[in-house]
Amino acid sequence: MxxxxxxxxxxxxxxxxxxxxxxxxxxxxxxxxxxxxxxxxxxxxxxxxxxxxxxxxxxxxxxxxxxxxxxxxxxxxxxxxxxxxxxxxxxxxxxxxxxxxxxxxxxxxxxxxxxxxxxxxxxxxxxxxxxxxxxxxxxxxxxxxxxxxxxxxxxxxxxxxxQKQFRVEADADVQDWIAEFCSKKIQQVPKKQKFDFRIMNDAKEMYELVKEHEKAVGLSRLLATYDFPYRLDGNDYFVKAGNLNLRWDRSNPKESLAWAERSDTINEVGSVYTIQGFDLNYAGIILGPSLGYDEKSNKLIVRPEFYEDQAAFNGIKQLGSNIEATKERLMLNALRVLLTRARKGLYIYAVDINLQKKLLEC
The missing domain is CATH 3.40.50.300 (P-loop containing nucleotide triphosphate hydrolases)
Known part of the structure; x- marks a missing residue:
């Protein structure tokens, strides 16, 4: 100094x-x-x-x-x-x-x-x-x-x-699976362990499971990729995934508690912007239409055209790099943030039928 x-x-x-x-x-x-x-x-x-x-x-x-x-x-x-x-x-x-x-x-x-x-x-x-x-x-x-x-x-x-991982209380194979998935590689789901990691085929069932954990230990929430319409206009907007229809997190700047800390937000779906930086005990993640599966390459597909957070791409041309690759990187970064919130358990539901089928096979 x-x-x-x-x-x-x-x-x-x-x-x-x-x-x-x-x-x-x-x-x-x-x-x-x-x-x-x-x-x-x-x-x-x-x-x-x-x-x-x-x-x-x-x-x-x-x-x-x-x-x-x-x-x-x-x-x-x-x-x-x-x-x-x-x-x-x-x-x-x-x-x-x-x-x-x-x-x-x-x-x-x-x-x-x-x-x-x-x-x-x-x-x-x-x-x-x-x-x-x-x-x-x-x-x-x-x-x-x-x-x-x-x-x-x-x-x-x-x-x-x-380098030490303090949040995700899982074996290295779960952490590796998440890292590979965020690099578009889909691997076999790791062996059963204390960390509760599941691929779900029913979004409502996933929500009920998250609510059970909320009652038991708290800090359990549903999150989703930014693939469902949302506007800051005071109205409610909804995440529609399979048999689930639940509202997005409501913007409330006057609320003193953060979204992840409020008990009422169990009735909402959080976005990457409300959950970044916070821990959860259990997280149910809805993968929206911007994420799919390509059978030929056996990889995750990233579709920027289905990403509802188009504002994230504002000014991307000025970066002077590969625009599509940059969009993909931003979206995969957001995915990584969502998948690394949970300490005790992670549940994943994919809206895209091909991706859901592949994940269930794994």
Whole structure:
């Protein structure tokens, strides 16, 4: 903090404890902030996250803590604009879910520069970046490890890789199956084990199973790929899968609890945007029409034309790479996020009849 700008990059896939680490680090920093004998005494520190549900979670933790303040948790755009307006400089900034930072101008969200990470570094002495390029979901926040290193440039950088899986309480074969499936390879379902992993042929039956777990242990939800219509217009929209017809998660910015933490959301289907960053005990995943099966190649088919989150592709031409491959990567990243939420059990139902048949055969 006294000599030069420093950046600490912490990389780790879903479930490796990144958000727990953020909470722990910031708690210690802010505890020292109140200690007059500490080098951190009086420092101006923040946690930033470009995810409204995660921000609710952090602010709730701050409200229950004796050392944390809600004002120290913010969205990146709000932080950048405040620093510019007040010509302030932060000491330590931790960026959770840094793969969600904008990589292009977004006037609609009041970001007028070109890259949020670049701007944050300008306004902080030390930046801790929590990053997983397998969780990039939108073209306007399109990151790769190469792009990250290029943005950081010649600054003092340290990189740490988190590798231990804390969330998914399954043997390696289940974790390997999920990883292969998100690479479009369909393997035999792993042997029966403590982690309850099932392919379902009845969506309503899957929902009933999830509700049983919700009553028994809590934190059990239905999730779906973004393949069913949804608009932010105050109306209810529904996920229709086989014999199941259940509404999408309702947008409620005024709700203090995050979607995954509210008991009433057992009556809804969550999307990648409401569940990213959170743990569940049991998850039932609906794979919508954008995912199919090709018998010739024996692989998963990804169909961007059926993806209802077309806004995720805004600005994709400006990336200058293979457009279809980039769309596919964003969709498979979203799939990976959904399939890596559950700690104790994962259930999968495919709407596409060919994919459902193949998965059941496996």
């Amino acid at each position: 006294e000599k030069q700008k420093g950046v600490f990059v912490i990389e780790g896939q879903a479930g490796t404890g990144k958000s727990v680490l953020v909470t722990s680090i910031f708690n210690e920093i802010q505890r020292a902030h109140n200690d007059k004998s500490s080098v951190f005494s009086g420092t101006n520190n923040y946690v930033l996250v470009n995810h409204p549900e995660m921000l609710k979670f952090y602010k709730r933790i701050a409200g229950e803590s004796s050392v944390l303040l809600k004002k120290n948790f913010d969205r990146p755009t709000s932080f950048i604009n405040k620093m510019l307006k007040n010509t302030e400089q932060a000491d330590i900034v931790i960026i959770d879910e840094a793969h969600l930072l904008l990589t292009k101008k977004d006037v609609y969200n009041h970001f007028f520069q070109e890259n949020q990470l670049q701007e944050i570094i300008k306004h902080a002495k030390v930046v801790i970046v929590i990053f997983d390029d397998n969780q990039v979901l939108k073209a306007k926040s399109y990151w790769s490890k190469q792009k990250l290193i290029a943005i950081l440039g010649e600054k003092s950088i340290e990189i740490k890789h988190l």
